[in-house]
Amino acid sequence: MRILWFVLSPLMALAVGLFFLGLSRRFMARIQWRVGPPLYQPLIDILRQFTQKSVSHGPLFDLGVVLSLASSFIVVLFMPLGGTAPLSSSGGLLAVLYLMLLGPLGIALSGGEAANPNVSIGISRKLILAVGYEVPFLMIVLALMTYYGTISIGEIVAAQRESASAIASFPLVFSGIAYLLILPAMLGVRPFEVVGAAQEISSGPAAEYGGPYLALATIQHGLTMFIGISLFVNLLWGGASNPVVFFLKMLVVFAFGFWVNAAFPRLRVEQAVRYLWRWPTLIAFVGLILVATIGR
Amino acid sequence: MSLGLLLIVAFGGSLLTYLLGKVSARTRDAFAVLISLALVVMVASLYGKAFRVPFYGGFLGMPLVLRIDGLSWLFAIAASVLGCLSVVFSLGYMKGKERTSFYYSMLLLVIAAMLGVVLSGDLLSLFIFWEIMSWSTFLLISYNGGPALAAGMKYFVMSFVGSLAMLAGVLTLHGSFGTLEFTGVAAGMSSASPGYVLAILVLFGVAFGTKNAIWPFHAWLPPAHSEAPSPFSAVLSGILIKMGVYGFLLLMFVIVGLRTFLSLGVGRIEFHTVLSIIGAITILLPTFIAIFQNDAKRLLAWSTVAQAGYIILGISFGTSLSVAGGMFHFLNHAVFKALLFMVVGAVEYRTNGVRDLDSLGGLIKRMPVTFIVAVIGVCGLIGVPLTNGFVSKWLIYKTLILERSPFLAFAALFGTWGTILYSYKFLHNIFLGQLPQRYEDMERAPFTMLLPMTILSVVVVLFGVLPGIPLAVIDTIGVSFGFESLHVTPWGIASDTGALNTVNMLVAALVGLVVVWCVFRSGARSVSVGQADSYAAGAAVPRDKYQYSVRFYAPLRRMMAPYLKDFVDSFYMRLAGWVRGLGDGLRRIYTGYVGDYVMYILVFLAVLIFVQIAWSPW
Structure with missing residues (x-):
């Protein structure tokens, strides 16, 4: 069964990630009174991009984007998606925290070799934004790990199945709220679209990408969405007993994380960090203090 | 392999290197590499051994002792290997620079002194080697002159304060227990009062903390590391400051003992928690x-x-x-x-x-x-x-x-x-x-x-994929401190509190990379272009006109800069300025005129006479 999940998890992540990309475009269009592209438009784009010629700025330019996507797939292997996680005994949530940053880091290394000013600005923004949301995010994750006394995602899911979901239990509700507040920043959607700001810095890190590069970067973006949302479902909403329920829960969280997208204009990176370090951090901090003092 | 011979080779090698430099630069370089390699081999051959040998009979009635065990072997091998690599690196780096013989000699002396520190079996030898280490480090930091000299001075002053604290600790221990050998002191410490143990910990903690540059004793490190010659920065940052870690480990777990260390504290504040918080800061x-x-x-x-x-x-x-x-x-x-x-x-x-x-x-x-x-x-x-x-x-x-x-x-x-x-x-x-x-x-x-x-x-990756190799050595040291074993496997640990398996991850990473690479390669090929050929939204990017890396994190800096002043360093610098002012004030007394000095003596005598008449204390 576990061997099967090694293949199933990445495929599910790929499909759901692309579906979310399509859904978000559709969602946006409807809010703006447009029809919007079909849901499978991202898939068409990716297939087309694979046949298009592009430019390369060197070996690292190629390797970085591959590394970025590969590491995102590895993170997926750590997630129980309504079943058992394929890589459950390899460092747990702590390893996931690290592997999650290899995605942006791979893009950063790849973009770095391109010697393009927009790319450099985009990367600098991405890293600053990451520091912004990592403060509340780490507090949330630490509150959960301390509360359940484990670093394994699987055990956190199992513990929630025995009692209530984390988001519905007393001290952890703060962590849940804080997570929802930082979710748009983690997914990189507006108002936190500072990294790939198309009109400002020509899509930032992706400025030099075309053809297969852009395809991989797009898939990576879809996977980032998938990971951010599935972490929420696993850690705070009790996971699921089968992939279908898991997917439905993800859909709800996605809708919640996305509605702000249409309603707000883009922030500047300092404004984003200032926001992230104010309310979400405060709420996450309260949650962490309560967990540390009251405990289970 | 005797420990004495090891130190003789180390110190003698340093001296001979200097002398050989007078004859021929090539011979000197080869000799320096040879000595540092010999040290690696000699230390490696000591793996797994544990013994002590007195090497000097009676210094003030105390034998000076060398000893080796798992802890000192770990630090010794790190010091000798890094030292050797640094000497090899220096061959290119120092080519054509001035005073190279002096440089190599001092580099080898630092390595020798570090080996002396970790092989010492009593606190007095430790102190002596510690001082040799500090002095030779100072000479290497200030090798380049100019700002390097100022950095060296800063290092030296702070290091000296640490040494004084350590000397006070050594003297106190000698006064209390009459011995300075680790085993003897440890035996004495087990029956000492908690307050006494705490005082000793703090005294030695200042010395080790300064060397290890923990907050708030870190101020010397940034200028010293940046001004020293780069191969020596590698040694300085890699292993030399870790002598402080060695000192802490020795003090906490060998001399004071695990149980006493964890129970020390004032009221509800535990000493080891305070130290952890300092670590976090x-x-x-x-x-x-x-x-x-x-x-x-x-x-x-x-x-x-x-x-x-x-x-x-x-x-x-x-x-x-x-x-x-x-x-x-x-x-x-x-x-x-x-x-x-x-x-x-x-x-x-x-x-x-x-x-x-x-x-x-x-x-x-x-x-x-x-x-x-x-x-x-x-x-x-x-x-x-x-x-x-x-x-x-x-x-x-x-x-x-x-x-x-x-x-x-x-x-x-x-x-x-x-x-x-x-x-x-x-x-x-x-x-x-x-x-x-x-x-x-x-x-x-x-x-x-x-x-x-x-x-x-290669070592970075090797220890990451097969962490069991070094962890096996570290686990034995931990067990000797009184901790329970971690159950080390070649690819991680298998303790009850949660396993770590790096091999799984390696396989997943390799498969993931290969699959994605193949998918990527299956797409259309790309054309290789130069760096000038980049997309800038319609605007050409002129060559060498802009440097994109300047002020890389400017937005974050605008936010955080006011909170990130190194208050500790400004405090030290103000203190230094104040002391210098005091020195200037004192210097004004020494005018150089005999008449003034005669007047000082007369005034002093007058005060004495006045005191005698007024209160007649004598």
């Missing part, structure tokens, strides 16, 4: 100062302070996992930080001494191998899975979480995110981005530089 503050540094070596120096914080946090938290993590992190930091300093050294060598992050860039095209090793070193520093830093940090995080110290864990984890910021800046600003025209014809780094860097980068 040492992680956070320097990490965020490092982000805004523009001098590559200064950035690495601040990073060293921060990483020392992880080590202190690990060993002072006092669980079997955390102490193992702390010791492992010491070893890992020695490897990747030495590597990174060598990378800067190689860049400096080829660019004639440029290490300003705002004016480098694009060197990946000219120094590809140096870039690859730099990436590996940076991954180790961040703690990316499958590099050595991941395992040691993982051990520390894990125990902090399971022992319910989420705030310390937060400091450690958030410090890692800061590390990503400055590490990426380091890589990007040196190797990525535009290649300035003036570096277009630059050559690759010479072989004598690439060899040590490659060896170190």
Whole structure:
């Protein structure tokens, strides 16, 4: 069964990630009174991009984007998606925290070799934004790990199945709220679209990408969405007993994380960090203090 | 293998190197490499041994003793290997510089003194070797003169305060127990009062903390590391400051003992918790100062302070996992930080001494191998899975979480995110981005530089994939301290509190990379273009006009700069200014006129007479 999940998890992540990309475009269009592209438009784009010629700025330019996507797939292997996680005994949530940053880091290394000013600005923004949301995010994750006394995602899911979901239990509700507040920043959607700001810095890190590069970067973006949302479902909403329920829960969280997208204009990176370090951090901090003092 | 012979080779080698330098530079270089290699072989042959030998009969009635055990072997092997690699690196780096014989001789002397420190079996020998180490370090830091001399002075003054504290500790212990041998002192300490033990810990803690540059004794480190010659910075940051860690481990777990150490405290405040919090502060503050540094070596120096914080946090938290993590992190930091300093050294060598992050860039095209090793070193520093830093940090995080110290864990984890910021800046600003025209014809780094860097980068990955190799040694040390065993396997640990398996991850990573690479390759081929051929939204990017790396994290800096002043350093500098003012004031008394001096004597006598008449105390 576990061997099967090694293949199933990445495929599910790929499909759901692309579906979310399509859904978000559709969602946006409807809010703006447009029809919007079909849901499978991202898939068409990716297939087309694979046949298009592009430019390369060197070996690292190629390797970085591959590394970025590969590491995102590895993170997926750590997630129980309504079943058992394929890589459950390899460092747990702590390893996931690290592997999650290899995605942006791979893009950063790849973009770095391109010697393009927009790319450099985009990367600098991405890293600053990451520091912004990592403060509340780490507090949330630490509150959960301390509360359940484990670093394994699987055990956190199992513990929630025995009692209530984390988001519905007393001290952890703060962590849940804080997570929802930082979710748009983690997914990189507006108002936190500072990294790939198309009109400002020509899509930032992706400025030099075309053809297969852009395809991989797009898939990576879809996977980032998938990971951010599935972490929420696993850690705070009790996971699921089968992939279908898991997917439905993800859909709800996605809708919640996305509605702000249409309603707000883009922030500047300092404004984003200032926001992230104010309310979400405060709420996450309260949650962490309560967990540390009251405990289970 | 006798310990005495080892030290004779080490110290004698240092002296002979200097003398040989008078005859021929080539012979001297070969001899220095040979001596440092011999030291590695000799230390390696001592693996697994534990014994003591008196080497000098009666210094004030006390025998001076050398000893070796697992702990000292670990530090000795790290010191000798890093020393050897640094000597090899120096062959290229120091070519054509002045006073090279002096440099090599001092470098070997530092290595010899470090071996002396870790092989000492009593506190007096420890103190003597410690002083030799401090002095020779001072001479090497100030090797370049100018600002290096000021940096050296700062190091020396702070180091001297530490030495004084240590001397006071040694004298106190001798007064109480009449012996300075570790075993004797440890026996005495077990029956000493908690207050006494605490006082001893604080006295030695100042000495070791200054050497290890933990907050608030860190102020000497950034200038010293950035001004020293790069191969020596590698030794300085990699192993020399870790002598402080050795001292802490020795003091906490060998002399004071695990149980006493964990129970020490004033009221409800536990000493080891306070030390852990200091460790956490040492992680956070320097990490965020490092982000805004523009001098590559200064950035690495601040990073060293921060990483020392992880080590202190690990060993002072006092669980079997955390102490193992702390010791492992010491070893890992020695490897990747030495590597990174060598990378800067190689860049400096080829660019004639440029290490300003705002004016480098694009060197990946000219120094590809140096870039690859730099990436590996940076991954180790961040703690990316499958590099050595991941395992040691993982051990520390894990125990902090399971022992319910989420705030310390937060400091450690958030410090890692800061590390990503400055590490990426380091890589990007040196190797990525535009290649300035003036570096277009630059050559690759010479072989004598690439060899040590490659060896170190192999170790970074090896210890990351098979952490069991060093952890087995560290586990035996932990067991000798009184901790329970971690059940080390070649690819991680298999303890009840949660397993770590790096092989799974390696396989997943390889499969993932291969699959994605194949998918990527199946797409349309790309055309290779030069760096000038980039998309700038319709505007041409003129060559060498802009440097994109300047003020890389400007928005964050605008936010954080007011909070990131190094208050401790400004305090020390004000103190130094105040002392200098006092000195100037005192100097005014010494006017040089005999008449004034006669007057001082007369006034003094008059005061004495007045006192005698008024109160008649004599």
